[in-house]
Amino acid sequence: MDNHSSRSSSPVKKNGVVLLSSMFLTFALLRAYLHFSPNTDLNVGHYNIHHLFTGLLLIAVGGIPLAIMDSSTRGLKLARWVFGAGLGMALDEWVYLIATDGSNASYLLPVSFWGGVVVIGLALTYTVALMLFGERADQKSS
Numbered sequence: 001m002d003n004h005s006s007r008s009s010s011p012v013k014k015n016g017v018v019l020l021s022s023m024f025l026t027f028a029l030l031r032a033y034l035h036f037s038p039n040t041d042l043n044v045g046h047y048n049i050h051h052l053f054t055g056l057l058l059i060a061v062g063g064i065p066l067a068i069m070d071s072s073t074r075g076l077k078l079a080r081w082v083f084g085a086g087l088g089m090a091l092d093e094w095v096y097l098i099a100t101d102g103s104n105a106s107y108l109l110p111v112s113f114w115g116g117v118v119v120i121g122l123a124l125t126y127t128v129a130l131m132l133f134g135e136r137a138d139q140k141s142s
Contacts, residue, residue, distance in 0.1 A: 011071065012134035015080060019127055022084025027092050027120045031113070038104050050102075052093035058086025091123055092116045 030051065034040060042049045062083030069076060095115025100106035 010135060012131055016127055016131035016134070018077060018080045019084045020124055022081045023088040023091075023120060023123060023127070026085040026088030027116065030089065030092055031116070034107060038108055041104070050093050050097065051089040052097060055086040055089030055091075055093070058082050059090060060086075062086060087123065088120065091119045095119055 042051075042054070062079040062081070062085075065073075065079040066076060066083060069079075093116075095118070096102070096107055096112040099111045099115055100109060106112060
């Protein structure tokens, strides 16, 4: 097997692509959905549950198995998708809740959108950087 084909199937690359995809797709789908339906709320009793909080639950559900299970354990790809989706949800809403009054109308403001783009962009960049360093470490060890 040549060096190129072994690199293209490395776990670091596969895992990174899943994480990148799940974070980005969650951010893009949430933004699109809430742009066209801005008054969509998840209320439990008298509490408005922002997607930051739902995202944190998904981060826990996906992240805990990733942190404690052996990398060869089946089902970790799903955990990685869940973790990335939760991270995308939480990061999207982080700037919105800091920089606005938290209303549905504020979610559509430029500061909310561009804040989300910047924070998600930083997370995606960090992921790509770790993928590149992971690939180099894999190449050195083989």
